[in-house]
Amino acid sequence: MAVVGAGLAGLTAARELQAAGRSVVVLDARDRAGGRVLSEPGPDGAVFELGAQFVGPGQHRIAALARSLGVDTFPTHSAGLNVFEYRGALHRFRGLAPRVSPAALLDTARAQAKLERMARRVPIEAPWEARRAEEWDGQTFGTWVEQNTSTAGARTFFALAAQAVFSVEPEELSLLHVLFYAHSAGGLATLLDTERGAQEEHFDGGAALVPALLAESLGERVVLEAPVRRVGAAEGGVTVSADGLEVRAVRVVVAVPPALCERIAFDPSLPGRRAQLHQRMAHGAVAKCVALYPEPFWRDEGLTGQAASDRGPVGATFDVSPRSGRPGMLLGFVEGRHARGMELLPSEERRRLALESFARLFGERALRPEAYAERFWAEEEWSRGCYGGFFGPGGWTAYGPALREPVGRVHWAGTETSPVWMGYMDGAVRSGERAAREVLRALG
Amino acid sequence: MAVVGAGLAGLTAARELQAAGRSVVVLDARDRAGGRVLSEPGPDGAVFELGAQFVGPGQHRIAALARSLGVDTFPTHSAGLNVFEYRGALHRFRGLAPRVSPAALLDTARAQAKLERMARRVPIEAPWEARRAEEWDGQTFGTWVEQNTSTAGARTFFALAAQAVFSVEPEELSLLHVLFYAHSAGGLATLLDTERGAQEEHFDGGAALVPALLAESLGERVVLEAPVRRVGAAEGGVTVSADGLEVRAVRVVVAVPPALCERIAFDPSLPGRRAQLHQRMAHGAVAKCVALYPEPFWRDEGLTGQAASDRGPVGATFDVSPRSGRPGMLLGFVEGRHARGMELLPSEERRRLALESFARLFGERALRPEAYAERFWAEEEWSRGCYGGFFGPGGWTAYGPALREPVGRVHWAGTETSPVWMGYMDGAVRSGERAAREVLRALG
Numbered sequence: 001m002a003v004v005g006a007g008l009a010g011l012t013a014a015r016e017l018q019a020a021g022r023s024v025v026v027l028d029a030r031d032r033a034g035g036r037v038l039s040e041p042g043p044d045g046a047v048f049e050l051g052a053q054f055v056g057p058g059q060h061r062i063a064a065l066a067r068s069l070g071v072d073t074f075p076t077h078s079a080g081l082n083v084f085e086y087r088g089a090l091h092r093f094r095g096l097a098p099r100v101s102p103a104a105l106l107d108t109a110r111a112q113a114k115l116e117r118m119a120r121r122v123p124i125e126a127p128w129e130a131r132r133a134e135e136w137d138g139q140t141f142g143t144w145v146e147q148n149t150s151t152a153g154a155r156t157f158f159a160l161a162a163q164a165v166f167s168v169e170p171e172e173l174s175l176l177h178v179l180f181y182a183h184s185a186g187g188l189a190t191l192l193d194t195e196r197g198a199q200e201e202h203f204d205g206g207a208a209l210v211p212a213l214l215a216e217s218l219g220e221r222v223v224l225e226a227p228v229r230r231v232g233a234a235e236g237g238v239t240v241s242a243d244g245l246e247v248r249a250v251r252v253v254v255a256v257p258p259a260l261c262e263r264i265a266f267d268p269s270l271p272g273r274r275a276q277l278h279q280r281m282a283h284g285a286v287a288k289c290v291a292l293y294p295e296p297f298w299r300d301e302g303l304t305g306q307a308a309s310d311r312g313p314v315g316a317t318f319d320v321s322p323r324s325g326r327p328g329m330l331l332g333f334v335e336g337r338h339a340r341g342m343e344l345l346p347s348e349e350r351r352r353l354a355l356e357s358f359a360r361l362f363g364e365r366a367l368r369p370e371a372y373a374e375r376f377w378a379e380e381e382w383s384r385g386c387y388g389g390f391f392g393p394g395g396w397t398a399y400g401p402a403l404r405e406p407v408g409r410v411h412w413a414g415t416e417t418s419p420v421w422m423g424y425m426d427g428a429v430r431s432g433e434r435a436a437r438e439v440l441r442a443l444g
Numbered sequence: 445m446a447v448v449g450a451g452l453a454g455l456t457a458a459r460e461l462q463a464a465g466r467s468v469v470v471l472d473a474r475d476r477a478g479g480r481v482l483s484e485p486g487p488d489g490a491v492f493e494l495g496a497q498f499v500g501p502g503q504h505r506i507a508a509l510a511r512s513l514g515v516d517t518f519p520t521h522s523a524g525l526n527v528f529e530y531r532g533a534l535h536r537f538r539g540l541a542p543r544v545s546p547a548a549l550l551d552t553a554r555a556q557a558k559l560e561r562m563a564r565r566v567p568i569e570a571p572w573e574a575r576r577a578e579e580w581d582g583q584t585f586g587t588w589v590e591q592n593t594s595t596a597g598a599r600t601f602f603a604l605a606a607q608a609v610f611s612v613e614p615e616e617l618s619l620l621h622v623l624f625y626a627h628s629a630g631g632l633a634t635l636l637d638t639e640r641g642a643q644e645e646h647f648d649g650g651a652a653l654v655p656a657l658l659a660e661s662l663g664e665r666v667v668l669e670a671p672v673r674r675v676g677a678a679e680g681g682v683t684v685s686a687d688g689l690e691v692r693a694v695r696v697v698v699a700v701p702p703a704l705c706e707r708i709a710f711d712p713s714l715p716g717r718r719a720q721l722h723q724r725m726a727h728g729a730v731a732k733c734v735a736l737y738p739e740p741f742w743r744d745e746g747l748t749g750q751a752a753s754d755r756g757p758v759g760a761t762f763d764v765s766p767r768s769g770r771p772g773m774l775l776g777f778v779e780g781r782h783a784r785g786m787e788l789l790p791s792e793e794r795r796r797l798a799l800e801s802f803a804r805l806f807g808e809r810a811l812r813p814e815a816y817a818e819r820f821w822a823e824e825e826w827s828r829g830c831y832g833g834f835f836g837p838g839g840w841t842a843y844g845p846a847l848r849e850p851v852g853r854v855h856w857a858g859t860e861t862s863p864v865w866m867g868y869m870d871g872a873v874r875s876g877e878r879a880a881r882e883v884l885r886a887l888g
Contacts, residue, residue, distance in 0.1 A: 138615035171582035172838035262706045272822025279726035378716025392836035394616035
């Protein structure tokens with residue numbers, strides 16, 4: 001069996017196939033396993049988490065996988081007050097929605113409750129079958145917010161939420177995609193929350209331990225620096241051609257996001273519906289900027305380290321210090337239009353802008369970190385954006401059915417194909433498990 | 445100089461570069477030149493036009509090019525009444541908008557006039573600089589129509605117009621893209637009209653004569669069946685690698701649509717903004733179905749052969765008989781959701797559905813053509829949809845500036861890059877001329 005992509009989806013599929021007694025080879029273009037999960041070593045044993053990092057409630061499959069590999073999680077620091085930079089002023093608050101004004105709070109709560117109700121009506125296995133699928137897929141999330149809120153505060157909240165969850169602007173998203181995604185994760189609040197939400201915990205030693213250990217367990221079956229260029233039908237199977245390597249297999253699991261599938265030449269060529277799907281799941285634009293300080297000085301002021309800003313370029317922050325609380329590490333997300341503006345600048349300028357954002361939110365000490373690291377994911381040749389693929393208007397209803405449907409001996413995995421926790425590490429693991437089941441069932 | 449893509453854009457660029465005394469090589473993946481322009485021989489010298497076909501007023505560059513090659517045009521047959529199938533009934537009418545009801549007519553006219561006014565405010569060289577760019581790019585065309593019309597008739601009209609002009613549904617399109625596109629062509633009416641519009645004339649002998657003769661004039665400089673896989677920087681130039689062939693050049697013009705650029709490995713890798721642009725210009729879904737009869741029998745009944753239908757799968761028809769009027773040839777466009785449904789069916793079934801559409805519009809004789817040909821463009825490996833790339837919401841404002849901006853020694857051509865008549869043959873020719881000027885200027 002061949003697997004294209006050594007991210008969590010591909011590695012999980014490979015592990016399941018191997019556990020079922022099948023011989024398997026995983027090919028990846030990069031010089032490392034892990035795909036969009038990336039931890040880099042910092043000074044004194046610190047770890048910079050530059051890719052997928054957080055896990056939360058209901059993410060049972062990534063949790064089980066990490067446990068099986070002996071990787072622990074610990075809670076994201078959340079004691080204290082959050083900070084909200086809004087229209088040039090700083091607000092400190094508890095919980096999810098800052099109380100910038102009672103009217104805005106009510107407006108936001110009302111719209112959010114409506115979204116949650118609508119989201120529950122979207123069947124996660126087949127969003128295109130929602131009763132109002134065409135109506136919801138026919139408008140942008142931006143249009144919906146415009147029509148269903150009346151305060152600037154609420155509009156800012158949903159714009160920041162879209163950036164934080166999808167790393168794009170509200171107008172790029174299909175409303176149906178937002179509703180599906182919320183349902184897929186168990187609710188919009190779950191997506192946004194730290195405690196009891198998708199940012200609840202992170203991994204001791206770095207999320208990348210999970211794919212690294214998984215890859216290690218597969219040993220030589222994982223071949224790196226082998227970008228796959230072609231998947232061709234061969235008698236009774238497929239031939240998978242990578243730079244300097246050709247693999248014959250009975251079936252293949254392609255575990256890369258749809259947009260990147262376009263780089264593989266399929267022979268015979270794919271059905272039009274599948275090929276056009278590849279054109280319709282663009283990736284978000286996002287950077288993670290992480291600064292390392294002797295200690296998490298914001299905690300002394302009673303702050304969680306969590307902040308949101310309507311000014312940017314850093315739109316959201318988290319305290320990502322290790323379990324011990326030393327050193328102090330601050331993570332800033334630069335998302336959507338902010339990422340697109342900033343990625344063009346020289347690296348010194350980018351660093352300065354990120355640190356200035358931190359300093360506005362947490363004070364001058366933020367300007368002088370001991371170390372700093374960042375990753376602009378649109379610049380990554382083998383990701384071309386994060387967190388992942390999303391559908392603009394019309395995408396789900398016209399192309400959704402092609403997302404998981406196998407084509408001959410080609411099966412599709414990757415977090416974008418998961419009905420549960422799409423876009424998250426958990427969705428990736430689930431998709432790998434599902435693809436492996438699909439393959440094993442097909443082999444009888 | 446190297447050119448990737450032997451469509452009208454690439455061939456034009458090559459011709460201009462050669463005329464300026466530069467040595468040039470054009471590489472194309474297909475076994476023919478012409479890209480999305482495709483004429484196939486039918487019985488007794490008839491020609492099936494299965495790709496781009498029509499030309500209209502203001503399309504000066506394709507007109508000049510055709511003239512220079514000795515290819516003539518003649519008017520699309522337009523004498524008589526048009527047919528409109530609406531809610532199960534047939535209406536015969538003159539002009540663009542069927543008079544299904546006075547209210548719908550007024551509603552349509554009012555909304556169209558508003559669109560035309562807005563379109564004129566979009567700078568075609570830089571749509572993202574329109575004063576209301578963010579607002580217009582933040583919503584789908586579907587949302588705008590919903591909010592700016594009050595009759596089912598008007599909504600049907602604009603849905604059919606979106607399908608006819610873009611081969612997608614109104615909800616897939618950014619309003620800003622529709623406005624830009626209309627302005628780019630000189631107005632929405634120009635896009636839709638036959639007489640005095642984009643469908644005014646077609647080519648004697650087939651549109652594909654133009655790229656074929658152009659390719660012939662370039663002789664051995666055009667290399668077919670050479671899909672380009674890599675464009676790499678080399679000292680003082682670039683190396684363009686195709687299957688079985690490598691070309692060294694000072695600069696390269698990449699004349700394929702953005703979505704297909706994703707298949708070329710660029711080294712060094714492209715800036716994130718450009719790479720993410722490739723994810724954001726999906727192609728429409730469209731088929732052309734052409735039936736050939738002993739004579740154009742609809743003319744005897746006083747019909748133009750032009751029809752629109754809200755039922756489909758054929759959404760629009762044209763009389764595409766040769767200048768002599770014998771044989772009779774009827775063209776049906778299957779667009780957007782209709783194309784996506786139909787392309788999955790076996791070919792006999794597709795033919796039956798197309799002919800049944802013709803028969804409902806023009807009578808039973810349409811069921812028995814002497815010959816029939818079709819092309820579903822999403823199925824074409826080297827086009828993956830037609831008429832071309834479009835922007836969904838958010839695309840122009842975030843990624844528009846990357847559309848023509850050269851990256852090092854790489855220049856971009858193709859109809860998608862043309863401010864004038866984007867999406868048309870004329871835009872392709874203009875883009876080739878512009879790219880050649882760009883290259884020559886860079887060389888000093």
